[in-house]
Amino acid sequence: EVSNRDAQTSHGTAILPGLVDITSFTTSFDEFSTTTKKALAAGFTFNSFLPHTQEGATVTDFTSLVDAIDSAGSGAYTDYSVSIAATDNNAQSVADAAELAGGLYLPFQDLSNSHISAITAHFANWPTTKPIVTDAKTTDLASVLLLASLHNRSVHVTGVLSQEDLELIKMVKNKGLSVTCDVAVLALFLSRDELDYAFLPTKKDQEYLWENLADIDCFTIGVLPYLVAKATGKAATAGVGIAETIPLLLSAVKDGKLTIADIISKFHDEPCQIFKIPKQEAQVEIDLDRFAVIEDASYPEFINKLRLRGAIERVNLHGETSVLDGKVLVDSTIGKNEVIPRNRFASITSA
Amino acid sequence: EVSNRDAQTSHGTAILPGLVDITSFTTSFDEFSTTTKKALAAGFTFNSFLPHTQEGATVTDFTSLVDAIDSAGSGAYTDYSVSIAATDNNAQSVADAAELAGGLYLPFQDLSNSHISAITAHFANWPTTKPIVTDAKTTDLASVLLLASLHNRSVHVTGVLSQEDLELIKMVKNKGLSVTCDVAVLALFLSRDELDYAFLPTKKDQEYLWENLADIDCFTIGVLPYLVAKATGKAATAGVGIAETIPLLLSAVKDGKLTIADIISKFHDEPCQIFKIPKQEAQVEIDLDRFAVIEDASYPEFINKLRLRGAIERVNLHGETSVLDGKVLVDSTIGKNEVIPRNRFASITSA
Ligand SMILES: [Zn+2]
Ligand SMILES: [Zn+2]
Ligand SMILES: [Zn+2]
Ligand SMILES: [Zn+2]
Ligand SMILES: [Zn+2]
Ligand SMILES: [Zn+2]
Ligand SMILES: [Zn+2]
Ligand SMILES: [Zn+2]
Numbered sequence: 001e002v003s004n005r006d007a008q009t010s011h012g013t014a015i016l017p018g019l020v021d022i023t024s025f026t027t028s029f030d031e032f033s034t035t036t037k038k039a040l041a042a043g044f045t046f047n048s049f050l051p052h053t054q055e056g057a058t059v060t061d062f063t064s065l066v067d068a069i070d071s072a073g074s075g076a077y078t079d080y081s082v083s084i085a086a087t088d089n090n091a092q093s094v095a096d097a098a099e100l101a102g103g104l105y106l107p108f109q110d111l112s113n114s115h116i117s118a119i120t121a122h123f124a125n126w127p128t129t130k131p132i133v134t135d136a137k138t139t140d141l142a143s144v145l146l147l148a149s150l151h152n153r154s155v156h157v158t159g160v161l162s163q164e165d166l167e168l169i170k171m172v173k174n175k176g177l178s179v180t181c182d183v184a185v186l187a188l189f190l191s192r193d194e195l196d197y198a199f200l201p202t203k204k205d206q207e208y209l210w211e212n213l214a215d216i217d218c219f220t221i222g223v224l225p226y227l228v229a230k231a232t233g234k235a236a237t238a239g240v241g242i243a244e245t246i247p248l249l250l251s252a253v254k255d256g257k258l259t260i261a262d263i264i265s266k267f268h269d270e271p272c273q274i275f276k277i278p279k280q281e282a283q284v285e286i287d288l289d290r291f292a293v294i295e296d297a298s299y300p301e302f303i304n305k306l307r308l309r310g311a312i313e314r315v316n317l318h319g320e321t322s323v324l325d326g327k328v329l330v331d332s333t334i335g336k337n338e339v340i341p342r343n344r345f346a347s348i349t350s351a
Numbered sequence: 352e353v354s355n356r357d358a359q360t361s362h363g364t365a366i367l368p369g370l371v372d373i374t375s376f377t378t379s380f381d382e383f384s385t386t387t388k389k390a391l392a393a394g395f396t397f398n399s400f401l402p403h404t405q406e407g408a409t410v411t412d413f414t415s416l417v418d419a420i421d422s423a424g425s426g427a428y429t430d431y432s433v434s435i436a437a438t439d440n441n442a443q444s445v446a447d448a449a450e451l452a453g454g455l456y457l458p459f460q461d462l463s464n465s466h467i468s469a470i471t472a473h474f475a476n477w478p479t480t481k482p483i484v485t486d487a488k489t490t491d492l493a494s495v496l497l498l499a500s501l502h503n504r505s506v507h508v509t510g511v512l513s514q515e516d517l518e519l520i521k522m523v524k525n526k527g528l529s530v531t532c533d534v535a536v537l538a539l540f541l542s543r544d545e546l547d548y549a550f551l552p553t554k555k556d557q558e559y560l561w562e563n564l565a566d567i568d569c570f571t572i573g574v575l576p577y578l579v580a581k582a583t584g585k586a587a588t589a590g591v592g593i594a595e596t597i598p599l600l601l602s603a604v605k606d607g608k609l610t611i612a613d614i615i616s617k618f619h620d621e622p623c624q625i626f627k628i629p630k631q632e633a634q635v636e637i638d639l640d641r642f643a644v645i646e647d648a649s650y651p652e653f654i655n656k657l658r659l660r661g662a663i664e665r666v667n668l669h670g671e672t673s674v675l676d677g678k679v680l681v682d683s684t685i686g687k688n689e690v691i692p693r694n695r696f697a698s699i700t701s702a
Contacts, residue, residue: 115489116490116493116515116516116518116519117515120522138466139466139490139491139493139494140490142467142490142493142494143489143493143494145497146493146497147493149497149526150523150526167467167468172497
């Protein structure tokens with residue numbers, strides 16, 4: 001029902017709601033405009049930005065959060081929110097800024113080795129109406145899940161890479177804990193067989209992710225395309241890899257590994273619900289048969305060979321056609337900072 | 352009621368049940384005899400041996416467990432059991448040997464970095480009638496506790512060193528999970544202020560341990576005296592530090608920080624229950640006022656200065672006086688390998 005045949009052109013067209021990336025990455029908050037413009041052209045109408053850029057964790061308190069939102073404010077092509085990063089000792093200060101934040105991010109590589117009390121403080125202080133996201137892996141992941149369980153908190157695990165981590169998440173889900181997760185789309189297509197870096201899954205892990213897609217709540221773009229671009233010596237520009245995301249997924253639809261409904265569920269419905277994204281008036285029309293034009297692939301040698309199809313024909317946002325035939329028609333002031341404030345939350349339902 | 356004044360000598364005497372060390376360490380299984388002889392002279396009538404010696408994890412399957420029990424068999428002064436160590440891939444093989452083992456030990460320093468599936472396999476295979484012990488710290492500890500919770504297994508955490516770990520254990524206990532823990536006695540007296548090594552608690556952590564003694568189920572001797580002896584360049588002989596254990600605790604009794612009843616609870620009642628130690632006919636009589644003779648202190652420069660009191664006057668084991676005035680009277684064949692076999696367990700209660 002979401003995909004239909006266009007008799008006159010014999011093109012397949014899919015109409016999707018505006019897509020939502022819950023762990024968007026920009027190389028720098030000065031590149032907000034470039035990043036969101038590429039996102040819009042690629043079908044994404046909402047970006048929930050990570051609190052770190054290529055300079056590391058930059059959003060860790062009220063002031064840096066306001067700065068990030070301000071620098072985005074003048075140049076955002078999509079609606080957006082910015083998350084705030086937990087450190088070993090900012091539990092109170094991030095909780096004070098929670099109302100303005102998209103969510104709380106627990107970045108495990110930045111935290112010190114003995115961070116149980118820090119994480120505990122964050123679970124105790126962060127408002128329950130706002131999401132908590134973590135990139136924790138293996139033992140760190142188990143640790144976060146235990147603390148979430150003890151504090152009866154939901155937690156979203158971003159960028160799952162391994163069978164081991166997904167098994168752990170499945171076990172915890174079966175136990176009744178409210179845990180959700182996402183996989184970065186690129187990790188479903190590029191493995192260590194093609195590019196041997198620890199930030200990519202092994203082929204075996206990748207196969208496990210595909211086989212257990214039902215337990216993966218969301219898709220994300222995340223920081224992975226940037227890491228791949230950087231590792232392969234490509235200029236890691238703002239918004240690298242965004243354009244390949246939907247065409248990659250559509251190639252899996254063509255191969256029967258995925259449905260358009262899965263894409264809508266994992267790139268719109270679930271993200272909106274888990275991240276409490278305010279309802280957006282947004283729609284994306286994709287030509288499934290035309291070749292995708294991917295100007296800024298994460299790893300062109302790999303991506304271009306795939307000859308991916310799926311051109312973004314049209315994006316409607318806020319009642320106007322903002323993208324037509326892949327070209328952005330609007331200016332950069334259409335995007336708004338959208339978070340559901342703490343006090344309003346109870347009465348708002350997300351689309 | 353456990354301590355009474357002897358009018359004729361004006362000596363205080365305490366009569367305790369035979370003490371139980373649930374994480375006994377021997378430098379080598381060839382030194383079983385020396386180690387258990389020192390343990391008996393120090394008031395310990397049961398030693399549940401760790402599966403590793405100074406050579407590392409040596410008991411990891413049925414054959415090595417039988418070898419350890421055999422080499423102990425000819426020279427044990429105390430009753431004993433030997434635990435078996437988990438590795439990344441021996442879950443089935445240790446489960447097959449479980450009937451002969453004192454318990455399963457999860458040694459985190461020996462396990463690989465991504466061991467969630469290994470630990471999961473152990474929790475799934477190890478019989479519920481036998482204890483599981485771990486030395487996991489910080490994030491690894493949280494990970495084990497999560498897996499224990501998911502598998503509804505009891506777990507005993509040995510050698511707690513830090514406020515952070517004890518807080519985590521307390522949180523999990525409050526959540527209703529069956530977790531118990533012990534602290535090595537030496538860690539209650541020697542801190543990094545005196546000797547700056549990571550295997551000792553900071554002064555602040557040590558104070559927290561004292562303040563939260565009610566949440567610490569057991570005392571142990573453990574591997575700590577050996578580590579201290581080795582670090583300070585002392586010959587780390589078999590049984591080093593055992594003799595100082597009870598005199599150290601008695602000094603705390605004198606200071607009002609502990610009662611004799613606490614010692615009985617944490618060095619007999621709780622260990623017997625948690626480790627399902629078969630009932631022993633054993634008693635220890637301690638002269639509280641006489642200076643302790645500590646021949647083999649872990650850290651003589653520190654221990655000797657304390658001028659510790661508490662001489663072991665008499666130990667009764669198996670119906671005979673095996674120690675008198677600190678001298679072992681019996682020969683090395685009195686100790687028996689005592690484990691409660693799986694099939695007999697349901698009908699046996701421990702003393
Ligand atoms: Zn068309
Ligand atoms: Zn909007
Ligand atoms: Zn960590
Ligand atoms: Zn929506
Ligand atoms: Zn006396
Ligand atoms: Zn570990
Ligand atoms: Zn016996
Ligand atoms: Zn007893």
